[in-house]
Amino acid sequence: MNQTNWKIQPKDVLNAGPVMPVMVIQDLDDAVPLAQALVAGGIKVLEITLRTPIALEAIKLISENVKEAIVGVGTITTPEQLKAAEAAGAVFAISPGLTPTLLAAAQASNIALIPGIATLSELMMGMEYGLDHFKFFPAEAAGGIPMLKAIAGPAPYITFCPTGGISPDNYNAYLALNNVACVGGSWLAPADAVKTKNWAKVTELAKQAIDNVIAA
């Protein structure tokens, strides 16, 4: 297979593990050790958000140095950001919402977009572009588990990664739903642990998250 034409699919991203850390990297020196700590704890799929000025450099460093990781970019809102993240080495992208411009740009690119939806109309727009895997955001605020169960009625073949308000207390309840493949959350890369470079704690949190998944 020609490696340059290979595009990871959204379903591969969502099925690569039950939990996806939402990472906010303030200090470039933290990028590789944070990613390594998560991988050591059993988490391969990493979402690095574009919420800090060094995010793209962090993506580049992680994709070059942490080969076991499946590196993605988060908080994407424009085609320009999508292009820049792909150039930095991200193989998937997560957006908090969706627009026709962003969906079209992703379709024409080599990066897998998992757009966020919070309503049926947004879901239908994404489906018009052939997508069947979405982020459900902000999960808890947008109706949580009852909303996901309700969506399963009219959209039985759609799979979600709920994010926003997910924690160790509720993630198993989300993962128990048939239309949920994984959950995302910042609790897996907490700001205090990163600030104090407590990589052992990050690894421990990752391990706990994986070990405590209750088989559905």
Ligand code: 3PG
């Ligand atoms: C996201 O961008 O997906 C959310 O901000 C993460 O939400 P959380 O902090 O509630 O996990």
